[in-house]
Amino acid sequence: MCLLHPCWSCCCLLLFFSLGVQGVPKDPSAAPEQIHLSYPGEPGSMTVTWTTWVPTLSEVQFGVQITGPLPLRAQGTASLFVDGGRLRRKLYIHRVTLRGLLPGIQYVYRCGSSQGWSRRFRFRALKDGPDWSPRLAVFGDMGTDNPKALPRLRRDTQQGMYDAVLHVGDFAYDMDQDNARIGDEFMRLIEPVAASLPYMTCPGNHEERYNFSNYKARFSMPGNNEGLWYSWDLGPAHIISFSTEVYFFLHYGRHLVERQFHWLERDLQTANKNRAARPWIITMGHRPMYCSNADMDDCTWHESKVRKGLFGKLFGLENLFYKYGVDLEFWAHEHSYERLWPIYNYQVFNGSREMPYNNPRGPVHIITGSAGCEEKLTRFTLFPRPWSAKRVKEYGYTRLHILNGTHIHIQQVSDDQDGKIVDDVWVVRPLLNRMMYL
Numbered sequence: 001m002c003l004l005h006p007c008w009s010c011c012c013l014l015l016f017f018s019l020g021v022q023g024v025p026k027d028p029s030a031a032p033e034q035i036h037l038s039y040p041g042e043p044g045s046m047t048v049t050w051t052t053w054v055p056t057l058s059e060v061q062f063g064v065q066i067t068g069p070l071p072l073r074a075q076g077t078a079s080l081f082v083d084g085g086r087l088r089r090k091l092y093i094h095r096v097t098l099r100g101l102l103p104g105i106q107y108v109y110r111c112g113s114s115q116g117w118s119r120r121f122r123f124r125a126l127k128d129g130p131d132w133s134p135r136l137a138v139f140g141d142m143g144t145d146n147p148k149a150l151p152r153l154r155r156d157t158q159q160g161m162y163d164a165v166l167h168v169g170d171f172a173y174d175m176d177q178d179n180a181r182i183g184d185e186f187m188r189l190i191e192p193v194a195a196s197l198p199y200m201t202c203p204g205n206h207e208e209r210y211n212f213s214n215y216k217a218r219f220s221m222p223g224n225n226e227g228l229w230y231s232w233d234l235g236p237a238h239i240i241s242f243s244t245e246v247y248f249f250l251h252y253g254r255h256l257v258e259r260q261f262h263w264l265e266r267d268l269q270t271a272n273k274n275r276a277a278r279p280w281i282i283t284m285g286h287r288p289m290y291c292s293n294a295d296m297d298d299c300t301w302h303e304s305k306v307r308k309g310l311f312g313k314l315f316g317l318e319n320l321f322y323k324y325g326v327d328l329e330f331w332a333h334e335h336s337y338e339r340l341w342p343i344y345n346y347q348v349f350n351g352s353r354e355m356p357y358n359n360p361r362g363p364v365h366i367i368t369g370s371a372g373c374e375e376k377l378t379r380f381t382l383f384p385r386p387w388s389a390k391r392v393k394e395y396g397y398t399r400l401h402i403l404n405g406t407h408i409h410i411q412q413v414s415d416d417q418d419g420k421i422v423d424d425v426w427v428v429r430p431l432l433n434r435m436m437y438l
Contacts, residue, residue, distance in 0.1 A: 028116075029053035029054045030053070030054050030112075030113065030115035031052065031116035031118070032050040032094070032117070032118040033051055033118075033187075034051040034184065034187035034188055034191060035048065035049070035050040035111060035121065035194070036048075036050075036187065036190065036194035036195055036199050036219075037049075037123055037194060037195060037196070037198045037199060038198050038200060038220045038222075039164065039200065039222070039234075040097055040220070040222050041222035041223070041230075041231075041232045041233075042099070043103070043126075044099060044100055044101045044125065044128065045098060045099045045101060046097070046098045046101060046126075046198065047095060047096070047097045047220045048060050048096050048097075048098065048109065048111050049093065049094065049218070049219070050111050050118065051093055051094070051184070051187070051218075052091075052092045052094065052112075052116075053091065053092065054092065055080075055092055056078065056092070056113040056116070057113040057114070057115075058075060058076040058077055058078050058095065058111075058113070059074070059076075059111070060073070060074045060076070060096045061073055061109065061110055061111075061117075062074070062098060062110075063107065063108055063109075064106065064107060064108070065108065066108055066122075070109065070120075072098075074096050074097065075096065076095045077094070077095055078093065078094045079092070079093050079095075080092055081217040083176065083214065084209065084210030084213055085178075087179040089180055089181075091180070091184075091217070093217055093218065095220050103125055103126065103128045104126075104127045105124065106122055106124045106125075107122065107123055107124070107125060108120050108121070108122050109121055109122075121195040121196060122196060123195075123196050124160075124163070126164070126198070130233075130277050130278050131235075132235050133401065133402060133403050134163045134164065134234050134235040134237070134401075134402050135161060135163055135401050135402075136162055136165065136234075136400040136401075137153055137156065137164075137397055137399060138330055138398040138400050139332070139368050139369070139370070139371040139396075139397035139398060140167060140168035140169050140170055140286060140331075140333065140368060140369045141169070141170040141204070141333065141370070141371055141372075141375075142167070142171065142371035142372055143170075143373030143374050143375075144172045144182050144189060145173065145373065145374040146372045146373055146376070147189060147371065147372045147373070148372030148395035149370075149371040149372055149395060149396060150189065150190070150372070152397075152413065152415055152419055153165075153397065154192045154193055157192065157193045157196050157197060158192075161399075162197055163197070163198075163234070164197055164198045164199075164200060165193060165194070165198070165199045165200065166201075166241075166284055166330065166400075167200070167201045167202075168202060168204075168284050168285070168286055168330050168369070169201075169202050169203055169205075169285075169286030169333065170205065170332060170333070170369070170373070171201075171204070171206065171207065171215070172185070172186030172187075172206075173373050173374050174206045174207070175206075175207060175214035175218065176209040176213075176214050180214055183214050183218065187218060200221065200232075200241065201215075201219050201221060202227075202241040202242065202243065202284050202286060203215050203227070203228060203286065204286035204287075204333065205245055205248065205287070205333070208245060208249050211252050212245070212252075215227065216228075221241070225263075227241075228243040228256075228260070229241060229242040229260050229263060229264070231267050233278055234402070236278055236279055236280055236405040237280040237281070237282050238271040238278045238280065238282070239283075239284070240267060240268075240271075240281070240282070240283045240284070241283075241284050242260060242285050243256075243260060243286075244285045244306050245286065247287075247305040247309070247310065247315075254310070257314075257315050261317075261320070264320060265320060265324075268321075268324035268326070272324055272325065276431075278405075279405040279406070279431055280327050280405070280408065280429075281325065281326045281327050281328075282326075282328045282329075282330070283321065283329045284329075284330040284331075285306065285329075285330075285331060286331065286332055287306055287333045288304075288306070288331035288332075288334065288365065288367050289304055289307035289329075289331070290304070290340060290365060290385075290387065291331075291334050291338060291367055292384055292385045292388045292391065293334045293336060293379065293380055294380060295378060295379075297334065299331075299333070302346075318344065318345065321363055322344045322363065326363050327363060327364065327429060328363065328364050328366070328408065329363050329364070329365045329366070331366070331368070332367065332368055333367075333369050334369050334378045335369050335370050335376065335377045335378040336369065336377055336378045336380065336391065336392065336393050337366075337367065337369075337370050337390075337391070337392040337393075337394070337396060337412050337422075338366075338367040338380075338388060338391050338392075339364075339366055339367075339388075339389045339423060339425065340364065340366075340387050340388060340389060341356055341387050341389045342356065342363065343365060343387045344361075344362040344363070347362075348387050349362035351428075355428075356389075357425055357426060357427045357428065358428045358429075359428065359429055359430060360427065364427055366398060366410065368397065368398040368412070370393075370394065370395050371397050377394070379393065390412075392414065392422050392423060394414045394415070394417065395414070395416050396413045396416070396422070397412075397415075398412055399411040405431055406428060406429060406430055407427070407428055408426065408428075409424075410423070410424075410427065411423065411424050
C-alpha cells in the first residue's frame, strides 16, 4: 500500500478541479480561430466563419451589451476541408449566419461550442437601403510575409473608419503553401480586421492551386458559385465580384468563362433596372484590363484576355462593362497603385478637360495591389501611357467613400509615407445621365 504525502494529495485535488467539473480538459483543437465576417447579401444579416481542428457544433452567441451575457443564439454548419497537399491536413470550417440584425447597431459576439469559445468581437450591422454613405478599404495582393498595409488597416478598423473591406484577390502567398499552414497563418493575421468588418473577396492567381480549393473553403461569399462570382448591394452601389482567373486556368474548364460571362450580363441587366435606387455599379476582379507596369503581365498587352476575351474575341469584359455603364472598376495583381482616365478601347473619355471625372463617358479603373507581400513592389514603365492619370509605387491601400448616388470619393493611402494621402479624386455622375443605360 502506498500512502501519499498530504501535500501531494492537495496537488492532486487541485489538478482534478483544474480539468473542469467534468474532469475532462478542454481540447485546444476545438477552440475557434481564423474568425472572419462576410455579408451574405440579405439585409439585416452577417455570416461568421471560423476554423477548428476537430468536429464541433457551430454556434454564435451575440447581443448589444459590451459586457454581461450574450442573450441571442444562432446555429450553423461545419464542413470538412481536406487540403490537397501531401499531408492532406483536415480543417473544419464553420459557418453561421446571423439574421434579424438592426441596421447600424453594434453587436458583440463570440463563436464556438461547449468544447471551446472564441474571445468576444464587435461589429456594426450594415445599414439597409440606398440612403447612406458606405466607407470601404480596398486592396489586393496582401501576403503573410511583408503585409505592409495591415497594421494601419487594423488601426483604421479599431477607429471605426470602414463599413466593409474589398480584398481584390491574392492572399497569403499562398494559402496552400506548407500544406495550407500559410493559409492558416494569414487568416489569423487578418482576424483583427476581418472579425470586425465584412471581408469581401475575389480570387486571384495565387489561389489557383487544387482548383482554388483553399479560397472556396475559407471564405463565405453570397450566391452559390463558391465565391468565384457574386454581387451585393451596399448603400447607393451595386458591387460585382468576379474571377479573372477563369480566363487563364482553362484546365479547370472553359465552360466557367462562358458561365460567368452570361451571369455577369444578367446581373448587369438587373442592376441597370435598379439604377434609380442604386445608381453606382462597381466591379472588382484581380487581373486588370490595362496597366503601365514594366513587366509582361496580361494587362501590358494590347489585346489582354480580360479585356478582349479568349482568342481576342470570346467573352471579353470591356465591351460588356461599357455596354451596361459600369462606373468604377477595381483591380489588383500589379503591386502598385494606378488610376486611369475614364477609358474605353484605349480611348480616353474624360467628362471635360477641366473636370475629367465629372460625368465621365467611360469606366474609371483603379489598380490597387500594393498592400504588401513577399514579391515586393512592381516597377512602372519609364513614361506613363496616355490613359494613365496617376501612378504610385509605394505600399498602401485605397479608401472608397460612396457618398451618395452622384458622388464617390477615392483616396490612396501610402504606408511608405506614414499614412499620407497620395491620390485624391472625386467621381461625379448626375443621376439623369444614367438613364441611357435603362
